[in-house]
Amino acid sequence: MSSAIRKMAAFVFCCALPVLAATPELRVCADPNNLPYSNQQQQGFENALAKLAASDLGMNVSYFWFPQRHKFFRNTLQAGVCDVVMEVPSGIDIASTTVPYFRSTYVFVSRRDRNLRIASFDDPRLKNLRIGVHVTGENDEAMPSTTALLHRGLVRNLEGYSIFGKLSEQNPGADIVRAVADQDIDVAVVWGPLGGYFAEHSSEPLEATPVCAAPADRQLPLSFEISMGVRPGNEALRDKLNEFILRHRSEIRQLLDSYAVPLVSAPEVTCP
């Protein structure tokens, strides 16, 4: 080995590590067990999106895993253990949010062999069906889709499923979709990304139909724009993520399509 090469090697040895360590990290907080969003095996679309964003921004992804239950934000973004949550409703108080990168809505999920294709809360068949809904538990809370059903006097048809499910199961939030497949309930009304993904991955053929809004539902936001959320004050990171989203609209769209996320463009899809 010539001395020049030795010097080179010494140089590489001495300096490569610090250079590597200087690669900035995109520190992401995510649920370790909640497909289609994220899981510890990084199979969710939030994981894929984080990878895409990090590579675009010249960063490495690192994770802090925490179940997305009550106190999630307090124990994650607010605690400083990460810098971004890949999905939050745009404009939510608890975070500083990027430009929206998709808008979705709630969906009716049913077995394909039932041929229901229900889209409207006013569908008369609902009166004779068992309708599964997610319940969150705290305060005076409800999905707007559940409120729409309550307004139709369908409370006795509702079957509540904890949105947290049982922690020891895989993707506990999908209990309700499994219940449709098993015919414990006739139809479930759930948030689009969850319904779309598990309808596609069910062993029993299922279909997910986006809900439509009747004039009576004018007060209810039935669709939501979704952004990434950073800690308030960290607008520098938010701005970088904004640029990433704007540069990669079509790839993000493709990614969401590959997870069967129902996308809507208008604020509310009105019933025909």
Next chain:
Amino acid sequence: MMRIFQSILFTTFMMASVWGQNAPSATDVPGSQAGIHLVSPLPTGDWTMPAGDYANTRFSPLSQINTGNVKNLHIVGMMADGIPHGHEGGPLVVNKTLYMVTPFPNYLIALDLTKPGYPMKWRFEPNPDGRSQGIACCDVVNRGASYADGKIIYNTLDDNTIAVDADKGTLVWKTTVGDEDLGETVTMAPIVVKNVVLVGDSGGELGVRGKLTALDLKSGKILWRAYNSGPDKDALIGADFKAFYPKDQGKDLGVSSWTPDQWHMGGGTIWGWISYDPELNLIYYGTGNPGVWNDDMRPGDNKWSITIWARNPETGAAKWAYQIEPHDGWDYDEIMENVLVDMPWHGRTRKLLLHPGRTGFMFVLDRETGEVLSAENFVPVTWAKGYDLKTGLPMEDPDKRPHTNHYARGVCPSSTGGKEFVPSSFSPKTGYLYIPAHNTCMDYSGEDVNYIAGTPYLGASVRMYPGPGGYQGELIAWDVTNAKKVWGIKETDLPVYSGVLATAGDVVFYGTMDGWFRAVDSRTGSVLWQEKLTSGIIGNPMTFIGPDGKQYVAIYVGIGGWMGAVALPSVSTDDDYAALGVVGAMKKIKQMTNPGGAVYVFGY
């Protein structure tokens, strides 16, 4: 037979000589009001269960410390545990040892009372599952332990009941009583009746199904379970059951008072206190809010949430039930203490159950039948005009009930109640119940977007604020017979969130959330002594006789809990609606105290 009789005589004689001037017989307190009878032995030296006595009077017959010398109280022992969370409940004293249970990670610490400064004998670390911290709704608290059969028995946040050898500090048995994966946690203090350990649960916010579990004292084996929703067989309602009011009578009300199948997530957890009447051989306890909290989603009475139960401790068989508030709309968990006392009531002696409620009403029940004899408000109340004693139902103001389309305003008390779980104390000498009370009201307002488990949803915003008069808390002396307040000590900025201890020395002890530990005259409410401690007080004072024969008083400090958590660094006071809305009422607490748990012991 003769031998047993002799032995009882001997024991009685020994007790009388040991306690000298503090020698009240177990249930007969000198200077008691005429006709008052206490059904459970009072703690004459040690303090072996959460309330000191089964009847939950939290009354001590000790009088070495009294109105004359209480001003001399000074710290004789202090031990910090380094855990910056809410310290609810209080210590036990058994056989010259003080036992302290901490918040998560639920250490059991034994202090040697025979040596100066009370050095630590041992610390038992149960290593509960860390995930339970993320599940518990309102700080990671624990409300205490019971002593029986040489064991200290308490619950860990991750749903285990454990028995620890009181001498050695080693585990005797451990039994899992709930499922953390479903959102259950355990924060309450168990009691031991005969050979039965009684344990409730927490997690009503997560749609768990509330239940009482009975375990065998020797082995920890589960003996029976009584659920607070579902069919009669699950609630252990059988042939012995007779509810006083028609509204609480009928088959399988725990099913029929819900929409189909919703009772599976019916809430009604048991995270407060359990009482026991040895004469009637009945236990009494209350249940929490129904699940889910959105009341539009659960039409019906939602039995057996917000209910007082009377049960046989050995079999669990229900004797009666009284649902205080059908179809709760405000989170008025009625898990408060039930104080058992026999006293004259409208001309004859009745077996009473006193229940100062979260609803803001002071319930007086006949504890043999479950009949409501009186329900007068002890704090400002707007949700109901009062109670109809004929039906046992509240006379609700429909405008104060929030719905998805109706944002109720000026609802008093707020969800934190006319009082919280912190227990009151009854003195047979005055006939007063000393109630740690709140005065907060709340507004529901427009819905905010929230986000959980990948799903956006809407939640009504709740903001709490001081009630009429502009103060937030009050220690109230309540004349039980005449159903009226006699005196009160108001707190401007904070609720009274500590337990109360009344003694035969005519002194009432309690603490404030900004850390004052206080002794007041039980008859007049004048403050006789107070000392500012290192953190806010949300624990329960207790008293005991030390190895030197002298009386001491002990209290935990350590701000936290649902309301007190606002003082913790992880909770911001910028948002009035945070911490389930209590931040609005607790703005100043960060400036008034700091977290940090410890036990203090005072001598005179």
